Amino acid sequence: MAVKIRLARKGRRKKAFYHIVVADSRSPRDGRYIEKIGFYNPLTNPATIEIDFDKALGWLHNGAIPTETCRAILSYKGVLMKKHLLEGVKKGAFDEAEANRRFDEWVRQNEAKIDAKKSGLEKSREEVIGKQLAEEKRINEARIARLAKKQAALDAKAAAAERKEAQDEPLPEEEAASPEPVEETAAPEPVEDAVAPDEEVAAPVEEAAATVAEAETPQADETTADVAPEDKPEE
Numbered sequence: 001m002a003v004k005i006r007l008a009r010k011g012r013r014k015k016a017f018y019h020i021v022v023a024d025s026r027s028p029r030d031g032r033y034i035e036k037i038g039f040y041n042p043l044t045n046p047a048t049i050e051i052d053f054d055k056a057l058g059w060l061h062n063g064a065i066p067t068e069t070c071r072a073i074l075s076y077k078g079v080l081m082k083k084h085l086l087e088g089v090k091k092g093a094f095d096e097a098e099a100n101r102r103f104d105e106w107v108r109q110n111e112a113k114i115d116a117k118k119s120g121l122e123k124s125r126e127e128v129i130g131k132q133l134a135e136e137k138r139i140n141e142a143r144i145a146r147l148a149k150k151q152a153a154l155d156a157k158a159a160a161a162e163r164k165e166a167q168d169e170p171l172p173e174e175e176a177a178s179p180e181p182v183e184e185t186a187a188p189e190p191v192e193d194a195v196a197p198d199e200e201v202a203a204p205v206e207e208a209a210a211t212v213a214e215a216e217t218p219q220a221d222e223t224t225a226d227v228a229p230e231d232k233p234e235e
Contacts, residue, residue, distance in 0.1 A: 005059060005066040005074070007040060008033060017041040020051060020070060022059050035059075040073060045121055046114065051077050081106055 002025040007018040009030055020038030027033065037059070038051030056079045060066075066074055074080050085099035094102075 003034065003059070003062075003064045005037070005056070005064050005070045007067070007069060015043065017043065020056075020073065022064055025065075038073075046117060049073055049077060051079070053077065053079060053082075057082055076110075078103065078107060078110065 021033035023033035
């Protein structure tokens with residue numbers, strides 16, 4: 001019976017994650033398995049991988065065959081590297097202490113690469129977010145400018161309509177029948193003041209005429225008296 005290290009699909013559509021399992025090669029992909037040794041989530045960046053290192057290494061020593069995806073996962077976590085070093089110890093190429101030293105050095109280098117990748121992803125994510133915010137700001141400013149221009153045009157149109165209505169509006173009937181300027185010119189107060197002095201001047205003139213008439217009346221009587229004696233002898 002061939003034993004394989006493979007993935008068992010879980011999750012829902014377009015949101016899949018996988019269990020890393022050891023199963024009989026004759027079992028269906030999501031069927032029964034012998035043992036679960038890890039977890040793999042490709043939806044995150046970088047992918048989330050959790051694996052039981054010792055169990056995976058033990059199954060590889062026992063002859064389990066990983067699929068291509070599982071081989072890449074095991075290589076990423078260093079399981080295949082550890083297996084290679086242990087085989088070198090068995091062959092006498094170097095001792096176990098040297099194998100552990102080489103493995104620790106490989107782990108440090110691999111972690112440095114992973115950290116660099118994470119920092120690069122975070123930086124690129126921040127740049128993308130910054131570009132998105134700048135684009136949204138530009139779009140909002142353009143929209144505000146368009147709305148302000150449209151509102152200004154509407155205000156100008158309304159003001160023009162109000163001016164036109166004010167010009168076309170007829171005067172009230174009372175104002176048209178008796179306008180205030182005509183009443184002021186009909187009976188101005190200064191005219192009465194100007195007439196009063198003429199009346200005052202006319203009064204002394206009449207008094208002078210009466211005085212002259214009285215002065216002339218006695219002279220006429222005297223003339224009559226003088227003429228009367230002359231008429232008497234003629235009789």
